Amino acid sequence: MTVEATLSVDDRTEGQVAKPERKSWTDIVDAVLPLAAGLFFLGMWEFLVYYLKVSKFILPPPSAIVKTFIAEWPTIFVALKYTAAVTIGAFVAAVVSGIFFGVLLTSHRRIERTFWPYAVTMQVTPVVAIAPLVIIWVGLDRVWLSMLILAWMVAFFPMLSNTAVGMNSADHGLLNVFELYEASRWKRFRYLQLPSALPYILAGARISSGLSVIGAVVAEFVAGSGGSRGLAFMIVESGTLLNIPRMFSALLMLSIFGMSIWYITASVQRLLLHRWHESELKQEN
Amino acid sequence: MNYSPAKIVASGSAAPPMETEKTRKPLVRAQHVNKTYSNGTVALKDLNLDVYPHEFISLLGPSGCGKSTALRIFAGLGAYSGGTMDWPQSMYDVSGKPEREVGFVFQEPTLMPWATVFDNVYLPHRLKDRPKAEVADRVREVLELVGLSNFANAYPRELSGGMKMRVSVARALVTRPKLLLMDEPFAALDEITRTRLSNDLLEIWSLAKCTVMFVTHSVFESVFLSQRIVVMAARPGRIIGELQVNAPYPRTKEYRLSSEYSEHCREVSGLLDVAMRS
Numbered sequence: 001m002t003v004e005a006t007l008s009v010d011d012r013t014e015g016q017v018a019k020p021e022r023k024s025w026t027d028i029v030d031a032v033l034p035l036a037a038g039l040f041f042l043g044m045w046e047f048l049v050y051y052l053k054v055s056k057f058i059l060p061p062p063s064a065i066v067k068t069f070i071a072e073w074p075t076i077f078v079a080l081k082y083t084a085a086v087t088i089g090a091f092v093a094a095v096v097s098g099i100f101f102g103v104l105l106t107s108h109r110r111i112e113r114t115f116w117p118y119a120v121t122m123q124v125t126p127v128v129a130i131a132p133l134v135i136i137w138v139g140l141d142r143v144w145l146s147m148l149i150l151a152w153m154v155a156f157f158p159m160l161s162n163t164a165v166g167m168n169s170a171d172h173g174l175l176n177v178f179e180l181y182e183a184s185r186w187k188r189f190r191y192l193q194l195p196s197a198l199p200y201i202l203a204g205a206r207i208s209s210g211l212s213v214i215g216a217v218v219a220e221f222v223a224g225s226g227g228s229r230g231l232a233f234m235i236v237e238s239g240t241l242l243n244i245p246r247m248f249s250a251l252l253m254l255s256i257f258g259m260s261i262w263y264i265t266a267s268v269q270r271l272l273l274h275r276w277h278e279s280e281l282k283q284e285n
Numbered sequence: 286m287n288y289s290p291a292k293i294v295a296s297g298s299a300a301p302p303m304e305t306e307k308t309r310k311p312l313v314r315a316q317h318v319n320k321t322y323s324n325g326t327v328a329l330k331d332l333n334l335d336v337y338p339h340e341f342i343s344l345l346g347p348s349g350c351g352k353s354t355a356l357r358i359f360a361g362l363g364a365y366s367g368g369t370m371d372w373p374q375s376m377y378d379v380s381g382k383p384e385r386e387v388g389f390v391f392q393e394p395t396l397m398p399w400a401t402v403f404d405n406v407y408l409p410h411r412l413k414d415r416p417k418a419e420v421a422d423r424v425r426e427v428l429e430l431v432g433l434s435n436f437a438n439a440y441p442r443e444l445s446g447g448m449k450m451r452v453s454v455a456r457a458l459v460t461r462p463k464l465l466l467m468d469e470p471f472a473a474l475d476e477i478t479r480t481r482l483s484n485d486l487l488e489i490w491s492l493a494k495c496t497v498m499f500v501t502h503s504v505f506e507s508v509f510l511s512q513r514i515v516v517m518a519a520r521p522g523r524i525i526g527e528l529q530v531n532a533p534y535p536r537t538k539e540y541r542l543s544s545e546y547s548e549h550c551r552e553v554s555g556l557l558d559v560a561m562r563s
Contacts, residue, residue: 173395180360180389181412191411195399276398276440
């Protein structure tokens with residue numbers, strides 16, 4: 001579809017597929033525009049805070065936040081390590097378990113029918129509601145583990161449902177081809193269903209990566225001072241102390257962390273799909 | 286109707302392409318094959334068809350006449366409800382299943398978008414556990430046959446519709462099947478590409494030395510390509526007649542413009558009209 005236009009003739013002598021030329025200045029503009037918008041926004045913020053004389057207990061100017069961020073860096077870094085460990089642990093667990101159960105669920109219609117309602121129940125139950133229970137069960141001496149479990153519960157479902165949809169999305173014509181050559185179940189899985197499901201699994205992983213950050217933050221909020229030392233607890237603590245610049249510094253760190261996770265999963269997706277999947281192709285009209 | 290199937294099949298089978306003792310034995314013999322879907326639709330009723338080695342045979346008919354269903358039964362895709370399918374020239378395994386040596390080209394190219402042209406063509410061998418190194422030459426050979434030598438490393442999305450179909454043909458031929466089944470493979474292509482692929486298909490057929498069973502709803506396509514045209518009618522799906530096209534190969538553009546060609550087209554159309562009315 002995309003390169004169709006460059007290959008209008010079905011010519012057997014035609015040598016190579018024409019590659020669209022890369023327009024570098026468009027790329028530069030694309031990169032500069034969001035940055036400029038961000039800088040403009042920060043400038044307005046800084047200006048309005050001074051101009052309207054907003055108290056730093058309500059809204060500190062960006063410069064104060066950056067100052068605090070640098071001054072508090074050791075504390076922030078420790079908190080980041082804590083939150084990152086929970087987030088990444090939960091994300092990896094969600095990816096592995098989501099793919100495993102997604103494949104298992106779709107391997108037999110009966111298994112799917114039996115367990116799907118419970119997977120949905122798990123999804124629609126707000127995790128915050130069962131967080132205290134999980135913390136009690138796991139024990140206050142292992143808060144880290146209960147937070148991992150809570151973050152995993154938030155991040156798990158998109159992986160599960162996307163894998164399940166992906167496994168069932170294999171092209172029917174290709175299924176016929178595999179049937180024609182009497183492919184075994186394993187080969188059908190390995191060479192057809194898994195590659196067909198890959199774009200869905202990667203889309204699920206991107207959603208899960210964001211959700212595991214949210215899950216970790218919510219878990220820290222609930223666990224409170226009972227042992228959490230992460231960024232979310234730092235926000236709660238700073239709020240209680242009315243140290244708003246410190247609160248914003250922790251928030252800034254959290255956003256940077258969330259964005260890095262998002263970009264890492266996006267690059268993995270691009271790396272795996274760029275040669276064949278529609279979602280990663282540039283459309284030229 | 287005076288087109289009783291038995292009578293016409295009898296007159297048709299009097300002249301199979303090459304009449305040596307060995308080739309007169311059919312490659313596949315369908316006898317009284319029925320197919321009824323679970324919802325009660327009779328897709329095929331009493332299908333009798335002998336397919337001889339090295340033939341080019343077309344199944345022609347209006348939609349719903351069961352021609353695709355028949356082709357799928359020849360491929361072993363989907364069960365039939367009654368009758369027998371016999372492969373007199375093939376080995377049978379212990380469970381009584383014939384070793385069908387078939388290739389199938391579907392209406393859509395059905396390529397794996399994540400795999401290169403080479404890997405797509407390699408697929409049938411991969412599914413039979415033959416290492417890539419062992420069959421790489423065969424894959425290249427068959428890509429050469431369909432005219433895509435330069436595109437081994439391209440991905441399907443980089444190809445035009447006609448080229449995708451060529452890859453699909455290459456994949457079907459890579460195992461050297463005795464019988465190549467084609468289910469309206471060119472229906473979705475434009476007229477110019479279709480004409481070109483029809484020409485090339487005849488060349489491929491003569492080089493690959495296989496039997497082709499070609500499902501189509503185009504009178505012109507069937508007359509251009511085949512030696513034998515089996516016309517089918519719908520409700521229930523059945524064979525109502527058969528025609529020979531004795532024009533010699535290679536068939537070229539001149540054949541398309543000849544009076545012989547238009548005469549055959551008229552005959553086939555007449556039989557198709559009977560099929561539509563019945």
